[in-house]
Amino acid sequence: SKREIKMRKLDSTKVRPLKTEQLLHIEDHDFALRPGFGGSPIPVGIDVQVESIDSISEVDMDFTMTLYLRHYWKDERLSFQSNKNKSMTFDGRLIKKIWVPDVFFVHSKRSFIHDTTVENIMLRVYPDGNVLFSLRITVSAMCFMDFSRFPLDTQNCSLELESYAYNEDDLMLYWKHGNKSLSTDEHISLSQFFIEEFSASSGLAFYSSTGWYNRLFINFALRRHIFFFVLQSYFPAMLMVMLSWVSFWIDRRAVPARVSLGITTVLTMSTIMTGVSASMPQVSYIKAVDVYLWISFLFVFLSVIEYAAVNYLTTIEERKQLKKRGKASGMYSMDAVQAMAFDGCFHDTDVDMDLTPFPEPCEENETRTSQTNVSNADTPRLKRKRSLKGNVGRIILQNNHVIDTYSRIIFPSVYIVFNFFYWGLYI
């Protein structure tokens, strides 16, 4: 039965005995039927204000956003008489009794309407039946991310709105103010990303069983801040590679030192690589940071192999020279003393290894049998009788294996070239 619509009393000191039901004809309102039921589609305008982007998760490939979602439509069943044309705001719980559009977020994983202290819902009705329905929502939605340039990457994510039940013939969803419908709080910011732009777009989505639906998109692009990764991954890796080059400058007779330097830098690189992968999804392609870390690992690994080669070749050389020296020393009993002096020199070196390469004189004595050989190498003999210092100096000079000498130049230059290529390619 119809109730009378009472006119708003201008005397606001008295309490109004009016009820919402009387004002908005709730009893007559069938919320199961949309406005214009059976007729043309109802246009519903959407307006969004993004409050914050809470988090971006690489492992789950999703983002969490909090926004104010506002719907605007016209329902004539809710019109009421008013002489001031001002809107009336009602409690949020009234929406249970009227029809509201059923917008949902496509590809959302979790979402909820905030309900502290009461449900964050606003319902405002204008005298002509225009309705403003606003909600505060937090939604976690999927964002497909491509990590092939991680951490120098830019991700494009979008939040999609669509009506669940009503297709294009029943409900037309559109951005109320076009591109300006999307507004953001001033201080919206993320720690790890720079939010490049927010833009709104719309499209149609087809479902084979149910038809065409209007879909609205909130697009934004996120550019990652590289600084954290430079500090966390790139610098340590670079420093480890540089540390492995120190090994080329250390005397090759210091076997434990060079070996443990090499192996410890390998271990540290391995730890850095494990650390980076811990916070990343397990993707099936190589990321930019992987490229850098693996090539640095390769450099460090090669420095260990380089020292193994130096050591091995030195041992062979020493073997050869000891053989020759053995021949020669049989001839020169007095030189044996000097040879001992030689040995004494080698004693002075504190290193554990006696990978002592022998000075040139010994090699030149190789073919000697007896005195004849002596005449072949006058200079070495002279050198031998000369002060020990010269010999020592020569010994120390020759203690640089040729591989080491080249490595000191090759390794750094190749690494610098690699860095030029890498940063040029990815930035």
Next chain:
Amino acid sequence: SHILKRNRDLTKAWKGKTEQLLRVNEHDFTMRPAFGGPAIPVGVDVQVESLDSISEVDMDFTMTLYLRHYWKDERLSFPSTNNKSMTFDGRLVKKIWVPDVFFVHSKRSFIHDTTTDNIMLRVFPDGHVLYSMRVTVTAMCNMDFSHFPLDSQTCSLELESYAYTDEDLMLYWKNGNESLKTDEKISLSQFLIQKFHTTSRLAFYSSTGWYNRLYINFTLRRHIFFFLLQTYFPATLMVMLSWVSFWIDRRAVPARVSLGITTVLTMSTIITGVNASMPRVSYIKAVDIYLWVSFVFVFLSVLEYAAVNYLTTVQERKERKLRERFPCSCGIPHSKTMMLDGNYSESDANSLAGYTRNQMVPEEEKPEKMVVHLAMSNESNSSRKRGLKGHVGLRIIQNTHAIDKYSRLIFPGTYIFFNLIYWSVFS
């Protein structure tokens, strides 16, 4: 109450009510259509929106899907001139009968409810109903990790009516195998989704009877690349690094030991890292086999050096005893011996040196030894003078222990062989 005819005048608000249209007040939602009669066929259609995650530790998967039911309820038929369906608000489902489909073996599930319950109800004039909802469900999947990470997992989501047996409700796939559709961009970072297909069966419960059960089956093949980069390559590199030890002079005790032990430590770290993200199963996984065999190789390289070191010490002890037995009558001055000793006392820092300056090379056994040695070294004749050199030279030659020589070939050869077998068995 009357069934009002649909008002053709679209300018006026639709004055009918759902209750009047669908006779909801007469509809007893506790009784299924054709109650007491034949079973009602309910067709099911699924569109998979996304596979959110696969968890190995929990052995489950999370899927978001649109679940659509199709059935005919004559109580809901209404007269219509254009045979078009009518879409109603989702809250109407509380007042009519709907099938009670549930997900067997699901752990958690929910119907999305932002901004309103994601439910669609569409009724055709002849009483056919389309009931659609958006659901996220986490369901169990038994996974077999014996081939991890070169494995394929087959998981399935099962739908069944909770209350109605075969005689009351017949659940079937609406379009056979075409009933299952997936979004275009459905993808997982770690898996390749091989195929989705549907099957249906009957399930028997001893207390309640036979039920129709529908299955959504899909196969996931894991991308190996991430594990290659994270686990296999580091392990292989560590094993190769342990081989470097065979090329380093055996007198470099600290170097070889620290090399061996650090590679063991790194292997141990890699093994721990892999197991952190895996469930604790009672059988061995493919990656375990690889890592443990690599660990054994690295371990053996440490033991190999311990053997080399021990045997070298034994050898030196023998040679020292031999020297003691020979008086120094060979005319070889102390100097030569000392030269010899000098060489060896340089290795004072390591434990190989057993000689002191006062010891003499025993001569009695020397010829025999020399003969043996000389024979080994292809020297033409043995003279004492040459012999010493030969002796010394041979000592240096023998500084590559036979075990090391063999290890340089055996270890890499065996490891490559193991790799060939492993990858052909598991790929």
